[in-house]
Amino acid sequence: MKWTELIVFTLLFGVVTVLGFVAARWQAGSTLDHLDEWGLGGRKFGSWITWFLIGGDVYTAYTFVAVPALMFSAGAAGFFALPYTVILYPLAFMPLLRIWSVSRSHGYVTPADFVRGRYGSRALALLVAITGIVATMPYIALQLVGLEAVLRTLGLNGSGVVGHLPLLIAFVILAVYTYQSGLRAPALIAFVKDILVYVVIIVAVVYLPIKLGGWSSIFGAAEAKFAATPAPGDGILLNANNQLQYATLALGSALALFLYPHSLTGVLASRGRKVIKRNMTALPAYSLLLGLLALLGFVAIAAGTAPITNRATGNPDTNTIIPNLFEQQFPSWFAGIAFAAIGIGALVPAAIMSIAAANLWTRNVYKEFIHQRATPKEEARQAKLASLVVKFGAVAFVLFIDPQFSIDLQLIGGVMILQTLPAVAIALYTRWFHIWGLISGWVVGMGWGMLILFNIPSADGKRAHFGASALKLGELNVFGWHPFGGSTVQIYVGFVALVANLVVAVVVTALARRFRVFNGTDQTNPADYHVDEDDKKLRAIAAH
Numbered sequence: 176m177k178w179t180e181l182i183v184f185t186l187l188f189g190v191v192t193v194l195g196f197v198a199a200r201w202q203a204g205s206t207l208d209h210l211d212e213w214g215l216g217g218r219k220f221g222s223w224i225t226w227f228l229i230g231g232d233v234y235t236a237y238t239f240v241a242v243p244a245l246m247f248s249a250g251a252a253g254f255f256a257l258p259y260t261v262i263l264y265p266l267a268f269m270p271l272l273r274i275w276s277v278s279r280s281h282g283y284v285t286p287a288d289f290v291r292g293r294y295g296s297r298a299l300a301l302l303v304a305i306t307g308i309v310a311t312m313p314y315i316a317l318q319l320v321g322l323e324a325v326l327r328t329l330g331l332n333g334s335g336v337v338g339h340l341p342l343l344i345a346f347v348i349l350a351v352y353t354y355q356s357g358l359r360a361p362a363l364i365a366f367v368k369d370i371l372v373y374v375v376i377i378v379a380v381v382y383l384p385i386k387l388g389g390w391s392s393i394f395g396a397a398e399a400k401f402a403a404t405p406a407p408g409d410g411i412l413l414n415a416n417n418q419l420q421y422a423t424l425a426l427g428s429a430l431a432l433f434l435y436p437h438s439l440t441g442v443l444a445s446r447g448r449k450v451i452k453r454n455m456t457a458l459p460a461y462s463l464l465l466g467l468l469a470l471l472g473f474v475a476i477a478a479g480t481a482p483i484t485n486r487a488t489g490n491p492d493t494n495t496i497i498p499n500l501f502e503q504q505f506p507s508w509f510a511g512i513a514f515a516a517i518g519i520g521a522l523v524p525a526a527i528m529s530i531a532a533a534n535l536w537t538r539n540v541y542k543e544f545i546h547q548r549a550t551p552k553e554e555a556r557q558a559k560l561a562s563l564v565v566k567f568g569a570v571a572f573v574l575f576i577d578p579q580f581s582i583d584l585q586l587i588g589g590v591m592i593l594q595t596l597p598a599v600a601i602a603l604y605t606r607w608f609h610i611w612g613l614i615s616g617w618v619v620g621m622g623w624g625m626l627i628l629f630n631i632p633s634a635d636g637k638r639a640h641f642g643a644s645a646l647k648l649g650e651l652n653v654f655g656w657h658p659f660g661g662s663t664v665q666i667y668v669g670f671v672a673l674v675a676n677l678v679v680a681v682v683v684t685a686l687a688r689r690f691r692v693f694n695g696t697d698q699t700n701p702a703d704y705h706v707d708e709d710d711k712k713l714r715a716i717a718a719h
Contacts, residue, residue, distance in 0.1 A: 176330035177502065183511025184329065184518065187371070188345070191364050191519050195352030198359040208552040210284050211717040213357035213559065214534045215444045218279065218716055222453045224362055228527075229441040229454060231365030233260075233432065234461050236321025236521035237314075237585065239372065239468060244493045246472025247480075250401050250410045252417055254469055259425040259432075260462040267433045268455045271442050273603045273704045275451055278443050280703040282714055285531070286439055286599045287539040293602050295695035296610045297543055302617055303595050304539035307436040308565075310588035311532045314435070315565065316572035317585050318521040318528075319346070320494055323573065325514045328498035332486050339487075339574055345522070350566050353526045354559050358444055361526040368523050371516035373464065375501075379474075379513075380467040383504060387477045393470075396477035406634075411473075420645045420665035427669040431589045434599060436531035437524065447708030475500045525566070533561035551717070586644035587628055590669040594620040597680050603704070609694050612684030620676025627668050644668050 199207065207213045220228060238256065245253030274289060283289050286307065291300035323342055326332075331341045352360050384390050394411060401410045413421055432438055445451055480500045482491040501513040537558040542549045549557070598613045630650075633642030646668050648659035687694070706713060 177328070177507065177510075179507035180502065180511035180514055181329050183508055184325070184514045187367075187512070187515035188518060191367055191522065192348055192352065194363050194367065195349075195356060195360040198352070198363040199356040201359050201363055203359075206717070207357060208555045209717040210534060210537065210551065210554050210558060211282070213555050214284055214530055215440065216358040216362055218444060219446050220362060220444050220450070221446055222450050225441065225445040225450050226454050226457055227365040227369050228362045228444065229438070230458060230461050231361065231368050231520070231523040232437055232441045232527045233458075233524075234372075234465065234520075235314075235318055235524040236517055237317040238465065239517050239520055240321040240324050240494050240497055241317070242465070242469050243472035243475070244496045246469050247475050247496050248409075248472075248493055249406075250397065251413050252409075252421060253472060254466075255421050255425045255428070257462060257466045257469060259428040260465055261459065262425070263429040263432055264455045264459055266429055268452075270600050270603050271433060271451055271455065272448050274439065274599075275442055275445065275448060276706045277603075277699055277703045279708075280706050280714060281699065284443070285436060285535050285538050286434070286595070287535055290598050290602065291539065291543075292698040293606065294598075294610050294613075295698065299598060299610055299614055300539050300543070302614065303598055304535040306591055306595050306617075306621075307535050308532045310592040311436060311528050312565065312569055313572060313585050313588050314437075315525050315528045315532075315569035318525040319569060319573045322518050322521040324492060324494040325498050325518045327483055327485065327492060328495050328502055329514060332483065339570075342573070343570065345518075346525075346566055346570055349522050349526060350563050353529065353562055353566075357559075358440065358527065358530055361523045361530075362444070364519065364526075365523050368516065368519040371512060372520060375509075375513045375516045376464055376468050378509070379471060379501070383471070383474050383478070383500075386504065387474065393473050393477040397473040400476050416663050417645070417665055419648075420667055423667040423670040424644070427593060427667045427673070428589060430596060430600075430673075431593045431669065434592045434595050435528075436535055437528040440527055440531040440534070449707070471497055471500065478504060525569070529562045529565045529569075530558075532565045533558040536561040536565075587625075587641065590624045590628060590644065590672055591621065593669045593673045594624070594676050596673060597677060606694075606697055607684065608680055609684040609687040609692065611687050611692065612680040612682075615683040616676040616678075616680030619679040620672045623675050624668055624672030627671065631668075646671060 202217065202219065211218055242253055242256045274286070277283065277292075278289060281288075281292055283292065285304065287300045287304035290303050291297065294300075319342060322345060323339075326341050384393060387393055398411050433442070442451060445454070475496050478500060480496055480503060482493045483495040483499055484490065485492040498514060498517065501510045505513065537554050541557050542554060546553065594617050597608055597616055601608065627646055628644065629640045631642050631644075631646060632639050644667060645665040648662040648664045648666055649657065651657065651659055651671065
């Protein structure tokens with residue numbers, strides 16, 4: 176047991192817990208019994224709060240633990256996270272402005288709300304809502320994986336349910352203050368989380384290279400490791416087989432990120448379009464941080480860091496690489512601060528994700544199909560309860576599924592959420608697609624994507640199904656036809672599934688338009704996509 180680190184970690188975790196409960200009265204509106212207030216923080220967060228909130232939401236414990244761990248294990252392929260965050264903000268800039276405006280005009284809380292209003296289709300909105308909820312669950316589980324990696328490094332590495340007890344305690348605390356304070360809790364805590372992360376990473380990338388002989392020595396150690404243990408795709412440089420997979424994974428991840436309901440929740444909680452513009456220009460600062468953070472995977476190789484064995488499974492846990500690096504290379508008190516940064520970095524996005532999933536359940540399943548006359552107070556109560564269910568559903572992922580498998584599930588989540596791009600992102604600009612085209616495209620993209628993933632084994636041979644998100648082009652099968660027969664070049668499955676989705680959506684839309692099939696009723700108008708906070712006709716906050 177690392178007592179000094181544990182004490183520092185516990186003290187900082189205690190500060191965060193207090194902030195979580197205090198947040199209920201921070202910038203409080205007239206009531207928290209409304210989704211505008213509980214689920215979106217009153218829709219009034221300014222530039223600084225939004226910057227910390229979205230940063231805390233997008234750059235998760237998984238980012239801080241798994242990306243450098245992937246660099247440690249596979250090399251350059253793990254660096255895909257950097258170009259994907261570089262191209263993300265230019266791609267998302269204009270669509271986010273439009274979805275903020277139309278959502279503020281009509282009181283939309285979720286992306287499925289927008290789809291319901293844009294197409295007047297309960298079925299299409301339900302598909303978007305279910306996709307968002309299911310894709311978010313393993314993402315929350317990954318935050319637990321990051322937090323458990325820290326707890327395991329601290330010495331809390333037992334087997335069975337007892338080994339998970341510290342994690343359960345942490346998430347009970349998270350569940351209680353999120354239930355009470357809503358989105359304000361992670362928004363306030365994000366200040367602490369991001370400041371800690373910046374301090375820890377800046378110190379690490381300055382101090383560790385000096386201690387280990389400089390970056391040339393670090394890259395040399397990484398190159399020597401991969402040369403000594405050759406494996407397909409591993410190395411400090413990409414090869415001919417994984418370059419396409421790298422590019423499509425970066426592009427697919429960028430397209431997917433702001434389709435996730437928790438990412439849109441942070442955007443919809445902001446005060447106005449100017450706030451979003453400032454954030455889309457300032458948030459790339461996190462990409463610089465991410466690039467430095469990823470390189471710590473190579474630093475761990477040079478330092479001779481090894482993963483800690485998970486006593487529950489008996490296997491080395493690669494997610495402990497970075498926590499173990501800090502524990503070995505820094506004084507105990509600073510390692511404790513680093514552990515707190517990672518641990519709190521798990522709580523902030525987990526809270527936002529659970530709130531976003533709860534909003535989807537409440538607005539697009541419960542109110543739409545179960546209790547259509549639910550009052551705003553009843554909606555808020557339902558969302559609070561749903562957020563508890565979502566959190567403990569994520570805990571169940573970690574308790575009953577191999578954590579390494581839950582990481583693969585996150586990649587599956589990315590394939591899934593990409594299938595909502597035509598109905599959500601493209602619909603912000605055009606209503607050309609027909610409802611049945613969008614539904615048909617979703618069914619084909621989702622079905623084919625899951626089928627491909629099901630048939631991909633893991634590289635270590637331990638799993639026959641859902642083993643990776645990279646498909647060899649030679650194995651691409653279109654009704655028995657292999658268009659790239661024999662090719663070993665890999666591609667991201669989500670990209671393949673999205674192309675199939677779009678092709679089917681276009682064909683079915685053309686047919687539906689040819690036969691003049693009714694395409695629902697659009698409740699929005701062009702002006703709705705450009706309103707800002709100073710519009711005199713703007714819908715009041717928390718108005719039913």
